[in-house]
Amino acid sequence: MDDKVNYLLRLGDNALILSQQLSRWCGKGPALEEDMALTNVALDLLGQTRLWYDYAAELEGAGRDEDALAFLRDAHEFKNCLLLEQPNGNYADTLMRQFYFDTWHYFLIEGLTRSADPRIAAIAEKSLKEVTYHLRRSGDLIVRLGDGTDVSHAKTQAAANALWMYSGEVFAYDTVDEAMVAAGIAPAAADLRAQWLAHVDEVFTEATLTMPPADAWMQSGGKQGRHSEHLGYILAEMQFLQRAYPGATW
Amino acid sequence: MNATAVTPAQAGAHTTQIWAWLGAIPDPEIPVISIVDLGIVRAVRVSADGGCDITITPTYSGCPAMQVIADAITEALQARGVRPVRLHTQISPAWTTDWMSETGKAALKDYGIAPPAQRVIDISRLRTGAAAAISRRAHPAHPAHPAHPAHPAPTVACPHCGSTHTEITSQFGSTPCKALYRCLDCREPFDYFKCH
Incomplete structure (x- = not known):
């Protein structure tokens, strides 16, 4: 597969899987405002997914469209990072997953606005304001939960620790990522990681949370299609209709 | 409008007319504001074949109203004899x-x-x-x-x-x-x- 198509699918898959996960909170949020916020974030991510998939499908030229990419690929063909397929868990788990992702996503998208590929730069420009808003919101909530009650602090710290090993995959560049850096299309990993660590540290300090060690061992494999069992369940639900009734439309 | 030759003056008048028609189309989610007042319509270009090219931009990436808006534009213009109506979606510069x-x-x-x-x-x-x-x-x-x-x-x-x-x-x-x-x-x- 062409490196750029692969890279675009990774971007789209991250956004789609997280969008699907957040949508599962619809009607079950701990407060009405949170319910609406999570589904609005999910909607933003779904819109961004479509922009990435459209471009990937066009470049691929194999007759697949955004729907085929979303609904007709199996788990090993998905390239999302393992962080995004981690279960929703309790609300601290959901928000910590979001905060780790949003922080990376913000700096990545900000970097992509300077991409040598004008279409990628345009999509990044379109997404940047949305992504900025997401990060401000998740950072605020991490502070409120971390610097909240004893129970909320404990749950938020537990979520920070449990998800930490999934936070580094986005910076583990393989040949696909490196090809994009070499072509001036994507920002380098080292810069993003430094920005990510600085922002997480800043928010954790304010939230009275302890940041796990930066040099901890990190899980990886999602970008190459090696997923945890969680992804299969997510796809089973998301793809059910198209699998059961091929070609069904509204 | 028929597919006969259009002079620049006619095209200009027609473009103004099309903007006016588009200005009467409400946003599907907030119907008190038109899609023109919301800034969604970025360009109107009348073509020599009697049709027109309309460029629209989404407010948010995931705005679920885009398809409804596109359909409303096509319907409104076709009902007034403008055809073909070609819609283009442009994401840059991003809507603000x-x-x-x-x-x-x-x-x-x-x-x-x-x-x-x-x-x-x-x-x-x-x-x-x-x-x-x-x-x-x-x-x-x-x-x-x-x-x-x-x-x-x-x-x-x-x-x-x-x-x-x-x-x-x-x-x-x-x-x-x-x-x-x-x-x-x-x-x-x-x-x-x-x-x-």
Whole structure:
């Protein structure tokens, strides 16, 4: 597969899987405002997914469209990072997953606005304001939960620790990522990681949370299609209709 | 309009007419504002074949109303004899609430939605200071309510009584483009159309 198509699918898959996960909170949020916020974030991510998939499908030229990419690929063909397929868990788990992702996503998208590929730069420009808003919101909530009650602090710290090993995959560049850096299309990993660590540290300090060690061992494999069992369940639900009734439309 | 040769003067008059027709199409989610006043229609170009090219831009990436808007444009113009109607979606430059017309802002306010209260996020500044745009460090004295120096909280006036003594209750409202506020004077809750 062409490196750029692969890279675009990774971007789209991250956004789609997280969008699907957040949508599962619809009607079950701990407060009405949170319910609406999570589904609005999910909607933003779904819109961004479509922009990435459209471009990937066009470049691929194999007759697949955004729907085929979303609904007709199996788990090993998905390239999302393992962080995004981690279960929703309790609300601290959901928000910590979001905060780790949003922080990376913000700096990545900000970097992509300077991409040598004008279409990628345009999509990044379109997404940047949305992504900025997401990060401000998740950072605020991490502070409120971390610097909240004893129970909320404990749950938020537990979520920070449990998800930490999934936070580094986005910076583990393989040949696909490196090809994009070499072509001036994507920002380098080292810069993003430094920005990510600085922002997480800043928010954790304010939230009275302890940041796990930066040099901890990190899980990886999602970008190459090696997923945890969680992804299969997510796809089973998301793809059910198209699998059961091929070609069904509204 | 038939597919005969169109002079530049005719094309100009026709373009103005098409803008007027588009200006009567309501936004599907906030019907008091038209898609033109919302800034969604970016370009109208009359072509020699009697048809036209309309360029639209989404407000948010995931705006679910885009298809409805595209269909409404096609229907409205075809009903007036404009064909073919070719729709183009353009995402750059990204839509901003700065493109909302004063008429549109007044209509929102009359409807009970506070219009955007300030100019939008300055993308150029984000580009030069990515960390500054989200930094929380500047206000250690108010850790629970950190203000963002690059983006001070807007003063949002209550659309019902005009008081600026208001507070945010949720960063998201019934659509991605809105936040929930409440007025601390007249006590009414209201939607605020976020700067974007």
